[in-house]
Amino acid sequence: MTKQEMRTRYRALRAALAPEQVHAWGEAICVHVLAHPWVAAAAQCFCYVDAKENEAPTRGIIDALTARGVKVGVPMARAGGTLEWHAFQTWDELGPNRLGILEARPECFRPLVPARGAVCIVPAIAYSPGGHRLGHGGGYYDRFLAGFSGHTIGLCFEACLARDLAVEAHDIAVEAVITEKGAV
Numbered sequence: 001m002t003k004q005e006m007r008t009r010y011r012a013l014r015a016a017l018a019p020e021q022v023h024a025w026g027e028a029i030c031v032h033v034l035a036h037p038w039v040a041a042a043a044q045c046f047c048y049v050d051a052k053e054n055e056a057p058t059r060g061i062i063d064a065l066t067a068r069g070v071k072v073g074v075p076m077a078r079a080g081g082t083l084e085w086h087a088f089q090t091w092d093e094l095g096p097n098r099l100g101i102l103e104a105r106p107e108c109f110r111p112l113v114p115a116r117g118a119v120c121i122v123p124a125i126a127y128s129p130g131g132h133r134l135g136h137g138g139g140y141y142d143r144f145l146a147g148f149s150g151h152t153i154g155l156c157f158e159a160c161l162a163r164d165l166a167v168e169a170h171d172i173a174v175e176a177v178i179t180e181k182g183a184v
Helices: 003-015 019-035 037-041 059-068 140-146
Strands: 044-047 071-077 080-086 094-096 101-104 117-124 151-155 175-180
Touching: 003 080, 019 037, 019 059, 019 151, 019 175, 044 059, 071 101, 080 140, 094 140, 094 151
Parallel strands: 044 071, 044 117, 117 151, 151 175
Antiparallel strands: 071 080, 094 101
């Protein structure tokens, strides 16, 4: 199966999930993420903002980390396929970009650069149990992760663990995958 066929398959699977199921699984993922030793010890956490297609929810994670005093960075997609990170403080400073994904409004942008020991929570449509990810195809996270020296965690629902995920040379795996059942 090609990557595009897999994207279609897993997007359809996620789209079919009931909102109550996504909410319950999202709460369980949040508990597991916040208890993970890398996250518990982190002074910085870079985290996507869930936006579409029943992504594993991250808003509870962002709120809890902010309340703990952790510096949280949320991504901003830039021209050329790169990511910059905004030092998150409140939801009010975010607005939808051209794709409907929440990111810092230009007048609110405060750059946050990863420090040693940072954690990055990485989105994907699906993950393999070994941490390989099926992204949306833009390569933004692969480019960012190529130069990121901290710990990486992928989030997905157990139903989106793909044993037969197509992997290419430029694909960068995450170190750990967390589902509603815990770390894989």
